[in-house]
Amino acid sequence: MKKIFKTTIVLTTISVICGFLLAFVSALTEKPIAANQHKKIGEAISKLSPAVKKIEEAPLKDEQIYKLFDQKQSLIGYAVVAEGPGYQGQIKIVAVTDSAFATLEGIQVIESSETPGLGAKITEDFFTKQFKGTKLASPLECTKEKTDKGDKILAISGATISSRAAVNIVNNELQKIKQEITEIK
Amino acid sequence: MKKYFIRGLWHDHPALRQLLGMCSILAVTTYVINAVFMGLGVIFVLVGSAFFVSLIRKIVPDEIRIVVFTVIIATFVTIVDLILKAFFPGISDALGPYVPLIIVNCIILGRCEAFACKNPIRASLLDALGMGLGYTWLLIVLAAVRELLGYGTLFKKPIMPSTYNPLSIMVASAGAFITLGFFIAIMNKLGKKVT
Numbered sequence: 422m423k424k425i426f427k428t429t430i431v432l433t434t435i436s437v438i439c440g441f442l443l444a445f446v447s448a449l450t451e452k453p454i455a456a457n458q459h460k461k462i463g464e465a466i467s468k469l470s471p472a473v474k475k476i477e478e479a480p481l482k483d484e485q486i487y488k489l490f491d492q493k494q495s496l497i498g499y500a501v502v503a504e505g506p507g508y509q510g511q512i513k514i515v516a517v518t519d520s521a522f523a524t525l526e527g528i529q530v531i532e533s534s535e536t537p538g539l540g541a542k543i544t545e546d547f548f549t550k551q552f553k554g555t556k557l558a559s560p561l562e563c564t565k566e567k568t569d570k571g572d573k574i575l576a577i578s579g580a581t582i583s584s585r586a587a588v589n590i591v592n593n594e595l596q597k598i599k600q601e602i603t604e605i606k
Numbered sequence: 607m608k609k610y611f612i613r614g615l616w617h618d619h620p621a622l623r624q625l626l627g628m629c630s631i632l633a634v635t636t637y638v639i640n641a642v643f644m645g646l647g648v649i650f651v652l653v654g655s656a657f658f659v660s661l662i663r664k665i666v667p668d669e670i671r672i673v674v675f676t677v678i679i680a681t682f683v684t685i686v687d688l689i690l691k692a693f694f695p696g697i698s699d700a701l702g703p704y705v706p707l708i709i710v711n712c713i714i715l716g717r718c719e720a721f722a723c724k725n726p727i728r729a730s731l732l733d734a735l736g737m738g739l740g741y742t743w744l745l746i747v748l749a750a751v752r753e754l755l756g757y758g759t760l761f762k763k764p765i766m767p768s769t770y771n772p773l774s775i776m777v778a779s780a781g782a783f784i785t786l787g788f789f790i791a792i793m794n795k796l797g798k799k800v801t
Contacts, residue, residue, distance in 0.1 A: 428667050435662070435674055439681040446685045450692035457695040510702065534702050538774035 462487070465515040465529040466500045473497065481601040484594070489517070496520045499602070503594030507586040510534040512543070516591055518557065522602050527553040528591060540583030548577055548584070557595055563588040610729050614736030620713045621744050622793040627713040631745060632782040634704050638761050641749035643690070643697045645742025647705060649735065651682040652714050656734035659722040666723075675718045676709070683708045713741060744789070751785050752776045 466489065467473055475490040479499075487500040499522055503514045513532035518525055530544040542548055555561055555572035563585045564573045576584035620626050627648075634644045655678045666674050687705045690698040698705065708714065717737055722730040753759055756777030758766035766772075775781045 424667065424669075428670050431662075431666055432670055432673060432677075436677055439677055442681055443684055446688050450688040453692035454688070457692070461695070532699065536778065538778065 461531050462500070462502060462515055465531050466517060469500075469515070469517040469527040469529055470498060476500070481598065484598050484601060486598060486602070498526060499598075501594055501598055503590045505586065505590035505593065507533055507535055507543075507590075508540050508580075508582045509536065512583075512586060512590055514587065514590055514594075516552070516595060518595070522599060523557055525552050525555045525557060525591075525595075528587075530587065535580070535583045539577070540580040542577045542580060543583050543587045548574075548587075551575060552591065557599060560592040560596060561588050607729065607732060611732040611736040614733065614738070614740040615743070616740070619740045619744070619793070620716075620737045621741055622790055623797070624713075624716070625790075626716050627711045627741060628786070630704055630707065630711055631741075631748065631786060632779065634701060635745055635749040635752055635782060635785075636756070636777045637700065637753050638746060638749045640697065640700050641742075641745035643694065644701060644704065645738070645745050647683075647686045647690070647701075648708060648711065648713070648741055649738030650686055651679060651708055651711075652717060652734040652738040653731060654682040655679045655714060655718055656722040656730040657727060659718045660725060660727045660730035663723045671723060672715075672719070675715055675723075679714050679718070680709045713737060748782075748785055748789065752781055756781060 463476060466476060466487065470489060472491045473489045474492050475494070477488045477490065479486050479488045485502070487502075488496060489498045489500055491497045498520050499518050501516045501518070503516060504511055506512070511532065512530060512535070514528050514530050516525060516528045528549050530549065533541070533544060535541045535543060551574050552561070555574075559572075562573050563576050563581075565576050565578075565581065567575060574584070574588050614620060618624065621628065621631055630644065630648075634640050655675070658678050659675055662674070683706060686708070687698075690701070690705060717734055721733045725733070750760060754765060755773050756775070758764060758770050758772045773781070776785070
């Protein structure tokens with residue numbers, strides 16, 4: 422019986438001390454972490470759409486989007502942060518659309534841990550620029566052969582899974598938001 | 607006292623001799639800069655947990671010692687993770703899940719169980735520091751070999767002549783196994799002369 426008390430007390434005390442320590446560090450780092458996340462999204466947006474001067478958060482029912490304004494304070498587009506599983510770990514993509522939410526202005530991969538030399542190429546311009554100008558009316562398709570018909574994204578050879586993952590992540594998020602966005606228009 | 611510090615660097619090297627902490631070694635050694643920060647993180651966690659484990663070694667009942675070690679290690683790792691995320695976001699992105707995975711790095715639990723929980727604070731600190739530095743130098747050397755051959759760079763600065771065609775395999779998982787295998791083979795060869 423005595424042993425049970427001792428183990429309980431020791432473990433509880435240590436856990437409480439560790440808990441306080443973590444709470445302290447967490448409070449200290451919370452703001453810089455949020456600021457870094459914001460900065461990364463902001464940088465991606467301004468690279469995709471250099472005219473953007475102001476970014477405003479606009480919460481939808483389930484999702485979070487960003488309204489983009491130019492110098493004259495007029496709405497020029499929306500930015501969306503899409504996340505999903507890749508070949509290895511999560512992929513996080515910033516996608517920018519026009520103000521009607523009908524055409525993609527482009528995408529930028531801000532977080533990924535795909536295979537170096539193969540899947541990691543999804544972050545490179547030659548792949549991401551294919552998304553520029555595609556229509557959002559229907560989901561994008563990922564193909565292995567070059568075609569001129571419709572909005573098709575050509576997969577990177579040797580990295581079909583990563584390419585497909587990137588296309589699916591963009592599709593899922595944009596189609597979801599397309600349905601919700603009518604509410605705030 | 608000195609021997610506690612020295613042995614982790616060579617004779618009792620945590621990775622080359624005890625073969626602990628392999629998965630993090632294979633995973634993070636694609637860039638030297640990642641290796642440096644991973645090494646610093648592991649040293650901090652090792653020393654911090656060795657200190658606390660040694661400090662409370664007499665009051666922790668045997669039955670719950672592993673749980674207590676894990677709580678202490680997890681606390682230190684989370685601190686490192688948060689600090690990297692807040693102040694070194696680039697490094698944090700590059701190391702990805704391998705920072706939180708330090709929690710289950712067997713070098714740390716291994717040293718707590720095999721040494722810190724049976725020895726006084728000073729010896730434990732020296733042991734942890736030696737093991738941490740031993741792990742770190744191996745990370746840096748491995749990363750230097752792999753980065754140089756796989757990307758043609760060191761600290762992300764181009765080193766190899768522009769005619770050099772980078773060997774992508776060196777920065778993929780296979781390259782990690784090959785390089786580490788060579789190092790362990792060299793260590794075994796040299797080790798025979800020592801013992």
